[in-house]
Amino acid sequence: MIAEAPASGGRRxxxxxxxxxxxxxxxxxVLFVGGVGAGKTYAGAARALLRRFGVARPSLGLVVSxxxxxxxxxxWRTALDVWAPLVERVVGNEMRLVLKTGDEVIxxxxxxxxxxxxPNAAWAWIDEAAxxxxxxxxITIGRLRQHGELGEAWLTTTPKGMNWVYQTFVVxxxxxxxxxxxxTAQNPFVDQAxxxxxxxxxxxxxxxxxxxxxFIADQASALIEWRWLxxxxxxxxxxxxxxxxxxxxxxVAGPGEAETVLCVRQGDAILELHAWLDPDPRGHILDALxxxxxxxxxxxxxxxxxxxxxxxxxxxxxxVTVRDVNVGxxxxxxxxxxxxxxxxxxYYWGLRERFKDGTVKGLTDRLLLGxxxxxxxxxxxxxxxxxxxxxDAVRRGIKSPDRAEALxxxxxxxxxxxxxxxxxxxxxxxxx
Ligand SMILES: Nc1ncnc2c1ncn2[C@@H]1O[C@H](COP(=O)(O)OP(=O)(O)O)[C@@H](O)[C@H]1O
Ligand SMILES: [Mg+2]
Numbered sequence: 020m021i022a023e024a025p026a027s028g029g030r031r032x033x034x035x036x037x038x039x040x041x042x043x044x045x046x047x048x049v050l051f052v053g054g055v056g057a058g059k060t061y062a063g064a065a066r067a068l069l070r071r072f073g074v075a076r077p078s079l080g081l082v083v084s085x086x087x088x089x090x091x092x093x094x095w096r097t098a099l100d101v102w103a104p105l106v107e108r109v110v111g112n113e114m115r116l117v118l119k120t121g122d123e124v125i126x127x128x129x130x131x132x133x134x135x136x137x138p139n140a141a142w143a144w145i146d147e148a149a150x151x152x153x154x155x156x157x158i159t160i161g162r163l164r165q166h167g168e169l170g171e172a173w174l175t176t177t178p179k180g181m182n183w184v185y186q187t188f189v190v191x192x193x194x195x196x197x198x199x200x201x202x203t204a205q206n207p208f209v210d211q212a213x214x215x216x217x218x219x220x221x222x223x224x225x226x227x228x229x230x231x232x233x234f235i236a237d238q239a240s241a242l243i244e245w246r247w248l249x250x251x252x253x254x255x256x257x258x259x260x261x262x263x264x265x266x267x268x269x270x271v272a273g274p275g276e277a278e279t280v281l282c283v284r285q286g287d288a289i290l291e292l293h294a295w296l297d298p299d300p301r302g303h304i305l306d307a308l309x310x311x312x313x314x315x316x317x318x319x320x321x322x323x324x325x326x327x328x329x330x331x332x333x334x335x336x337x338x339v340t341v342r343d344v345n346v347g348x349x350x351x352x353x354x355x356x357x358x359x360x361x362x363x364x365x366y367y368w369g370l371r372e373r374f375k376d377g378t379v380k381g382l383t384d385r386l387l388l389g390x391x392x393x394x395x396x397x398x399x400x401x402x403x404x405x406x407x408x409x410x411d412a413v414r415r416g417i418k419s420p421d422r423a424e425a426l427x428x429x430x431x432x433x434x435x436x437x438x439x440x441x442x443x444x445x446x447x448x449x450x451x
Pocket of ligand 1: 034035054057060097
């Protein structure tokens with residue numbers, strides 16, 4: 020695609036699809052995560068050219084790169100190249116540019132993030148953001164107040180595990196943030212021989228990070244990988260009268276948890292998600308379920324360990340088929356008991372497998388996606404999988420993953436653990 024800047028002196032830029040989506044994205048905080056040579060730095064410079072220069076009153080922009088050599092050799096150089104027709108004056112010793120539009124841009128390295136403090140800017144671009152210290156982000160956005168308006172910031176980077184960039188744009192994603200991703204091979208302007216040569220040098224997780232731009236889990240493992248979630252987001256889900264049973268999952272807000280969440284699915288399609296802050300959400304839940312009761316709703320799984328018990332009974336009184344689930348209880352089979360610390364771990368693992376298999380569709384809720392991306396698992400002393408407790412996640416600064424919990428309940432398999440347990444007990448009696 021070819022884009023022309025409003026004041027670019029007739030210079031036209033040709034951009035790849037991802038570069039184009041990134042440059043056009045109107046969110047105040049936008050991330051371009053890409054492999055080595057995916058065209059990230061080029062796209063970061065193009066975004067300034069096409070969105071900022073000569074479009075409003077002259078403003079100040081801030082460009083940040085992790086170290087001075089990276090700033091000088093990559094970011095500054097690419098910016099000069101992409102902005103060439105508009106550059107009026109280069110103040111090289113200050114790493115400052117004045118443009119013909121009256122706009123001005125200063126370049127700073129993030130070696131010492133404290134030194135990023137300075138005059139207010141209208142926009143900021145952080146190149147190779149994932150290599151910058153986490154405090155780079157709050158300090159940079161704290162500067163975006165030129166002309167008394169909140170400015171915008173964009174990040175271009177290769178991922179580096181699940182660090183602050185992942186936390187900010189995936190786990191804590193909001194209506195203000197957006198992510199665009201491109202693998203190295205998706206840059207049509209890069210020499211394919213370069214891509215093949217990198218491919219032959221890189222392998223395993225390193226290749227997935229550096230070439231495919233995936234956020235690779237650190238030791239404290241992510242239960243569900245971001246790329247699986249991203250794929251599930253891209254697959255649309257619709258209700259199909261012929262596709263069988265519709266089921267619900269309900270996570271009831273307990274002390275310290277803000278939301279009661281209802282999730283509805285049909286097969287692997289996530290059809291609906293509701294979250295209520297109301298302390299007594301019974302009416303809302305019944306309203307939300309009403310339409311589904313005419314469309315094949317068979318049951319709603321409710322976590323009845325705590326406060327959910329009462330809500331479950333009242334839904335039952337209103338005619339809803341409720342399946343009580345106590346996620347703290349034992350897994351469903353002897354084999355599962357060997358592998359999982361409790362039912363919650365077994366069910367969450369089942370959910371992980373569905374995402375991994377690439378069958379889940381309709382993961383459109385940003386907060387749900389963020390909560391799923393923030394789930395961590397570990398092994399207990401007996402080597403069984405356990406999921407991080409909500410309380411521990413909250414202590415890590417993550418919001419209580421109530422939406423993820425509702426989804427897990429919604430996908431809980433149909434088996435009857437209580438019944439299975441009774442059979443097992445009966446067999447033990449018989450066999451002796
Ligand atoms: N839209 C484009 N038009 C022309 N060349 C491009 C474009 N995007 C990237 N390139 C070229 O591709 C190469 C890699 O781009 P770069 O932005 O440096 O990648 P990254 O920052 O992702 O490592 C560079 O040579 C750059 O000039
Ligand atoms: Mg670059």
